[in-house]
Amino acid sequence: MAAGSPLLQMERVNKHFGDLHVLQDVDLEVDPGEVVVVVGPSGSGKSTLCRTINRLEPIDDGVIRLEGRPLPDEGRALARLRSDVGMVFQQFNLFAHKSVLDNVTLGPIKVRGQSRSEAERRARELLARVGVENQAHKLPAQLSGGQQQRVAIARALAMDPKLLLFDEPTSALDPEMINEVLDVMRDLAAAGMTMIVISHEMGFARSAANRVVFMDGGRILEAAPPEEFFASPRTERAKDFLSKIISH
Amino acid sequence: MTETKTPERAQPEAITAVPVRHPGRWVAIVVLAIVAAMFVHMLLTNDAFQWQFMFDNMFRPPVLQGVRTSLTLTVLSMVIGVALGVVIAMMRLSPNPVLSGGAWLYTWFFRAVPRIVLLILFGNLGILYGSYGFGLPFDRQLGDLVGIDLNARLFSLDARTILTGFMAGLLGLALSEAAYMAEIVRAGMKAVDPGQQEAAHALGMGRGPTLRRIVLPQAMRVIVPPTGNETIAMLKDTSLVAFVPVTNELFYQLQAIGARTFQVFPMLVAACLWYLALTSVLMVGQFYVERYFSKGFGTGQEKARAQAENVAHGH
Ligand SMILES: Nc1ncnc2c1ncn2[C@@H]1O[C@H](COP(=O)(O)OP(=O)(O)OP(=O)(O)O)[C@@H](O)[C@H]1O
Ligand SMILES: [Mg+2]
Numbered sequence: 110m111a112a113g114s115p116l117l118q119m120e121r122v123n124k125h126f127g128d129l130h131v132l133q134d135v136d137l138e139v140d141p142g143e144v145v146v147v148v149g150p151s152g153s154g155k156s157t158l159c160r161t162i163n164r165l166e167p168i169d170d171g172v173i174r175l176e177g178r179p180l181p182d183e184g185r186a187l188a189r190l191r192s193d194v195g196m197v198f199q200q201f202n203l204f205a206h207k208s209v210l211d212n213v214t215l216g217p218i219k220v221r222g223q224s225r226s227e228a229e230r231r232a233r234e235l236l237a238r239v240g241v242e243n244q245a246h247k248l249p250a251q252l253s254g255g256q257q258q259r260v261a262i263a264r265a266l267a268m269d270p271k272l273l274l275f276d277e278p279t280s281a282l283d284p285e286m287i288n289e290v291l292d293v294m295r296d297l298a299a300a301g302m303t304m305i306v307i308s309h310e311m312g313f314a315r316s317a318a319n320r321v322v323f324m325d326g327g328r329i330l331e332a333a334p335p336e337e338f339f340a341s342p343r344t345e346r347a348k349d350f351l352s353k354i355i356s357h
Numbered sequence: 358m359t360e361t362k363t364p365e366r367a368q369p370e371a372i373t374a375v376p377v378r379h380p381g382r383w384v385a386i387v388v389l390a391i392v393a394a395m396f397v398h399m400l401l402t403n404d405a406f407q408w409q410f411m412f413d414n415m416f417r418p419p420v421l422q423g424v425r426t427s428l429t430l431t432v433l434s435m436v437i438g439v440a441l442g443v444v445i446a447m448m449r450l451s452p453n454p455v456l457s458g459g460a461w462l463y464t465w466f467f468r469a470v471p472r473i474v475l476l477i478l479f480g481n482l483g484i485l486y487g488s489y490g491f492g493l494p495f496d497r498q499l500g501d502l503v504g505i506d507l508n509a510r511l512f513s514l515d516a517r518t519i520l521t522g523f524m525a526g527l528l529g530l531a532l533s534e535a536a537y538m539a540e541i542v543r544a545g546m547k548a549v550d551p552g553q554q555e556a557a558h559a560l561g562m563g564r565g566p567t568l569r570r571i572v573l574p575q576a577m578r579v580i581v582p583p584t585g586n587e588t589i590a591m592l593k594d595t596s597l598v599a600f601v602p603v604t605n606e607l608f609y610q611l612q613a614i615g616a617r618t619f620q621v622f623p624m625l626v627a628a629c630l631w632y633l634a635l636t637s638v639l640m641v642g643q644f645y646v647e648r649y650f651s652k653g654f655g656t657g658q659e660k661a662r663a664q665a666e667n668v669a670h671g672h
Contacts, residue, residue, distance in 0.1 A: 163559055192561025202556035206574050216560035219570070261556075268560060 114177065116141045116272060116303050117162065122171035124157060131157045132168070133327040139272070139305060144298045146314040146335070147307045149324035150350055155307045158324065159274045162305070163194040176271070192220050195265030199277040201257040203249035203264070209236065210245040213264045221268065228267070235263040239293050255286030259293055266297075273297070275306040309354055315339065323347045411623035414614050415631065423607035424631065427595040430527060430606070434595075435588050437531035442538025447568055449543055460539065467536035472529070473597050479529040480522065480601035526598030526606075534591060541583045545576030581650040585643035589636050596632070607631060 117139040124132040131154045139145055147155050160166040162173060164180055164187060173180045175194070181187045203212050213232035217223040223231075236242045239259035241252070249257055258278055265273055275294070279287040291313050298304060298317040308314065314321055314335050321338040323331040325346045331338060342348045400406060414420070449460035467475070549572050557567040596608035603609060608628055615624030 165555060165558060188561040188563055190561075191559055194559075196556075196559040198552060198556065200550075200552050202550070202552035204553060204556065204571055205550075215570070216562070219566060220561040264560070 115139060116143075116176060117305075118172070118174040118177075119162075120172045120174075122161065122168050122173060124154075124161060124166065124168045124170075131327050132161070135171070135327075135329055137322065137329060137332075139303060141271075141303055142301045143319045144302075144304045144306065144317050145320050145322055146318040147305065147322045147324060148309060148314070148350070153324040154327045155324055156276050159196075159276050159305060159307055162272070162274060163191045163196055165196075188220070192216065192268050193271045195268055195270035195273040197258070197261050197265055197273065197275045197278050199280050201249070201254070201261045201281070203257055203261055205249055208246050208248060209241065209252070209260050212249065212260060213267050216264065216268050232263070232267055235266050236260070238266075238296075239263045240289070253286060254282045255289045258282065258286075258290045262290075262293055262297075271303065273302055273304045275304065275308065277307050277309075279308065279310060311339065311355070323350070325350070405622050406626065407620055407623040410618075410620055411627050414618075414620075414624065415611070415627040417614070419605070419610045420607065420614070420627075420631075422605055423610035424635070426523070426603070426605045427592065427607040428635070430523075430530065430595045430598065430603075431588065431592045433527055434530035434534055435591055437527075438534025438538050438587075438591075439584065441531070441535035443542050443573070445535060445539035446542035446546060449539060450546060450568075451564075464536040464539050467533045468540075470533075472533050472594055473600060475533055476526060476529040476597050476601050479525040482525065522598070522601045522603040523605075526595075526601045526603045529601070530591065530594060530598070534587065537587060538584070541580055541587070542573075542576065545579035546572050548579045549575045578650050582643075582647050585639075585646060589639050589643070592635055592639060593632060596628070 115138040117137070119135055119137040122132055122135040123130070135158060137145075137158075147158065149155050157166055161168050162175075167182075175190065181190055203209075204215065207215065210229065210232055213235060214225065214228040217228040217231065218225055233242060233245065236245055239262055241256050241259050241263070244252055244256060244260070249260070252260065262278075278294070279290050282290065287310070291310060294304070294306065294313065295317050306313070306318070318335045320332055321335045322329055323338065323342070323344070323346075330344050331342060331347050333343075338347070339351065342351055445460045445463055448456040449464070451457050451460075470478075546568070553571050553575065554567055557571045562570070595606060598606050599609035599612065604613075611624045611628045611631070612621075615621040
């Protein structure tokens with residue numbers, strides 16, 4: 110990969126769910142180390158956009174490239190791609206029958222072929238980094254939502270991903286737990302992790318994002334640095350959207 | 358709301374507890390007691406029971422051998438049935454239409470045909486071919502096609518050697534059980550939150566490992582209770598292989614004694630007692646297995662749902 114070339118490129122990506130045109134000619138480039146926050150009204154296609162990037166959803170048309178290479182369709186190449194793109198879900202989706210430690214070591218052991226001792230050493234480091242090191246042997250259900258989401262972030266980090274996707278990581282959390290997760294994400298951003306974050310946490314967007322992308326009706330309508338986007342959105346839709354989320 | 362302060366707090370009156378009367382209950386108890394007494398009286402006085410004869414005959418070596426055969430059949434057909442059922446359930450959930458279609462066809466056939474019919478059919482499979490060969494399929498036909506005398510049978514067996522009554526009975530029970538188990542396993546896997554699979558895929562795990570390591574283990578607590586019931590049903594259904602016929606099986610043996618001695622009725626009662634005893638042992642086992650698998654997860658509600666599903670699915 111040549112220096113300065115984007116990590117992720119999406120070109121004229123289109124996707125339908127039956128008659129619904131969820132992604133319409135989406136173009137997006139993300140540079141290494143960049144943090145992109147995606148905002149937009151419900152149903153605008155933010156989650157779908159995110160899920161096409163690790164091909165949890167196939168696309169109908171267009172190209173998505175990671176490090177210059179188009180996404181593979183299936184098989185081993187697809188599995189490798191997915192292991193390079195971490196994903197953090199709104200509902201955490203920790204493996205319910207496995208301990209916190211096993212959640213974090215599963216991917217490295219089964220997908221990356223690491224030894225258990227190596228994987229566990231690394232997992233403990235990561236759990237410490239997200240502040241849940243003393244919960245290693247608990248089951249996910251025994252943790253608070255904020256702790257679970259931090260474990261989910263550690264699980265994604267354990268694969269040493271090139272890109273991390275977050276789909277509304279704090280929307281399912283009680284208010285007092287939102288910041289503990291956002292703090293972890295801010296640290297990651299500061300450490301140079303490339304991230305695409307769907308979130309309506311404006312404070313996070315202002316402090317951590319390089320760019321804010323505004324989606325509506327399956328299209329990317331605006332992409333601008335946060336201070337610019339929040340201060341003077343260019344489209345009426347974006348103005349309307351911002352007035353709604355800031356008013357309460 | 359604030360409480361108004363009373364200068365002298367009135368002592369609450371002692372509650373005179375009047376037990377709720379249930380007159381209907383007493384009537385029912387009396388009626389049931391009378392019915393039970395009549396039943397016991399009949400058991401003791403009606404000569405048709407021949408208790409002494411029954412006890413003398415229900416533990417004879419051929420009968421005990423029959424118990425062993427029935428238990429072996431139960432275990433083997435459940436093991437094969439569960440293993441095959443898991444495979445069929447995974448096929449059924451596969452995105453490949455050939456696999457899922459084949460699995461659908463399988464469950465459709467084996468759930469639609471009554472077990473007794475299936476078993477007698479398997480008992481008569483010897484009619485189809487004198488021998489069963491293992492090797493290249495359609496070898497003769499292929500050989501004819503290219504004009505050589507090809508015989509790629511690796512080995513072949515006389516139908517009567519492999520399809521002994523026991524094998525026919527085992528095959529019939531196991532294949533039919535696999536169809537029911539496939540449905541149970543599929544219901545269990547569908548009960549697992551799809552987010553679990555997504556998270557595994559997102560880590561780069563393939564379909565197979567995801568099902569094996571993430572979905573199946575979590576499906577277990579839904580799968581286990583109905584599987585226990587299936588095992589108990591299977592033990593009872595082994596009596597059907599008497600019609601294959603499997604001659605060293607419990608029910609066949611008891612009936613044989615009854616037929617030989619013209620004491621049919623006591624031997625049927627003996628069959629009831631044997632099956633009662635054996636299934637009771639299984640039920641105790643089931644209690645402990647279920648308790649183990651619901652550990653950490655089980656809300657009573659979920660268990661009740663699983664059990665209701667199972668009752669609804671009956672054969
Ligand atoms: N698997 C699916 N099948 C059919 N329609 C779907 C599917 N997933 C999403 N959709 C539809 O696609 C549209 C976009 O959904 P998406 O989840 O991407 O929106 P979103 O921007 O993430 O919204 P939210 O803020 O509510 O999460 C919605 O109208 C949704 O109903
Ligand atoms: Mg969404």
